[in-house]
Amino acid sequence: MYVFVHVPRQSRLGYIATQEIGSMEPAFHRGDLLFLTNRVEDPIRVGEIVVFRIEGREIPIVHRVLKIHEKENGDIKFLTKGDNNSVDDRGLYKQGQHWLEKKDVVGRARGFVPYIGIVTILMNDYPKFKVCNVSCLNDELFNAVREHASLL
Amino acid sequence: MNTVLSRANSLFAFSLSVMAALTFGCFITTAFKDRSIPVDIHVSKVMIKNVDDFTGPRERSDLGFVTFDISANLQPIFDWNVKELFLYLTAEYSTKSNALNQVVLWDKIVLRGDNTKLNLKDVKSKYYFFDDGNGLRANKNITLTLSWNVVPNAGILPLVMGSGHKSMAFPETYETSKSY
Numbered sequence: 001m002y003v004f005v006h007v008p009r010q011s012r013l014g015y016i017a018t019q020e021i022g023s024m025e026p027a028f029h030r031g032d033l034l035f036l037t038n039r040v041e042d043p044i045r046v047g048e049i050v051v052f053r054i055e056g057r058e059i060p061i062v063h064r065v066l067k068i069h070e071k072e073n074g075d076i077k078f079l080t081k082g083d084n085n086s087v088d089d090r091g092l093y094k095q096g097q098h099w100l101e102k103k104d105v106v107g108r109a110r111g112f113v114p115y116i117g118i119v120t121i122l123m124n125d126y127p128k129f130k131v132c133n134v135s136c137l138n139d140e141l142f143n144a145v146r147e148h149a150s151l152l
Numbered sequence: 153m154n155t156v157l158s159r160a161n162s163l164f165a166f167s168l169s170v171m172a173a174l175t176f177g178c179f180i181t182t183a184f185k186d187r188s189i190p191v192d193i194h195v196s197k198v199m200i201k202n203v204d205d206f207t208g209p210r211e212r213s214d215l216g217f218v219t220f221d222i223s224a225n226l227q228p229i230f231d232w233n234v235k236e237l238f239l240y241l242t243a244e245y246s247t248k249s250n251a252l253n254q255v256v257l258w259d260k261i262v263l264r265g266d267n268t269k270l271n272l273k274d275v276k277s278k279y280y281f282f283d284d285g286n287g288l289r290a291n292k293n294i295t296l297t298l299s300w301n302v303v304p305n306a307g308i309l310p311l312v313m314g315s316g317h318k319s320m321a322f323p324e325t326y327e328t329s330k331s332y
Contacts (some may be wrong), residue, residue, distance in 0.1 A: 003226070024274075026235075026236055026261065027235070027236055027238065027261075027301075027303040044321055045254060045290060045311075046240065046242050046254040046256050047238075047240050047242070047256070047299055047301055047311050049301070049309065062300075064238070065253050066256050066279065067254065067256065067279075068252070068253065069247075069250045069252075069253050069284040070198045070250060070251060070252040070253070072251040072252055077284075078207075083238060083261065088207075088279075090207070090208055096209040098209045099208075109264075109309055110308060111179075111307060111308050111309060112303070112304065112306065112307070112309055113175060113306045114306060115303065134179060142201055
């Protein structure tokens with residue numbers, strides 16, 4: 001599932017809007033909003049939904065952790081898989097890469113609100129919608145100004 | 153408020169506010185609920201082999217085979233704010249090379265409305281139980297637990313572990329026959 005990320009650089013809490021593909025269905029669909037945290041000290045454990053970026057690719061992926069191997073000093077390597085996919089993500093990783101590491105993690109999904117991102121998706125898929133939105137708002141503004149002007 | 157457009161606009165804005173309030177209500181009424189239930193896990197068959205890890209790094213690693221039974225009643229977890237439960241069976245153990253290993257052997261999606269009584273017998277693992285190395289042989293302490301990720305209509309996505317786990321051990325020798 002590819003997502004459109006808004007993760008502010010400094011802060012600990014970020015959010016993601018609008019998934020593009022259904023690899024995490026039926027839990028998340030296109031247009032759902034995920035709330036992420038990015039506390040580095042939180043240990044990565046199986047079952048968690050992580051947002052990670054593959055080296056060299058811009059778009060982050062939101063999948064579930066399937067397997068972890070952690071050394072005593074905290075070095076961890078883990079494998080992910082989308083709920084709706086039949087195979088794990090090794091096919092998505094870089095050529096020769098078999099595991100993800102902590103540095104690849106952008107955040108962890110902690111909360112979720114459905115449907116919010118649908119507006120952004122609509123505006124991206126149908127540019128006419130953006131124009132219509134703006135002109136409707138303009139009409140409203142014009143009418144409101146006119147009403148107030150007549151009261152003066 | 154005398155044009156169709158301004159009335160439609162107010163109606164739309166009001167609907168959005170109501171939906172936002174309902175969504176927040178869904179979240180706040182279930183945010184602190186305890187979603188744990190007792191789970192029963194049994195292991196019926198265990199075997200171990202040592203082969204090249206064909207799922208990824210091509211190193212000779214231990215491959216475990218586990219057949220298990222799971223039973224649990226998931227009904228108490230479902231409420232108005234639970235859309236789906238993502239169940240997963242985890243095998244947790246430690247080896248000489250890795251202090252902590254967790255492998256998901258099996259998972260299942262249970263949607264609201266599906267049968268909530270889980271009574272599975274003789275289930276083979278869905279995913280290959282490869283170790284990162286040769287740490288499964290004669291490993292006496294592998295803990296199997298059933299956990300679930302609660303996916304709400306809106307709100308927090310908690311990971312809950314069921315109470316009730318099963319300890320198992322792998323044999324000392326590798327299985328050389330083709331059977332399982």
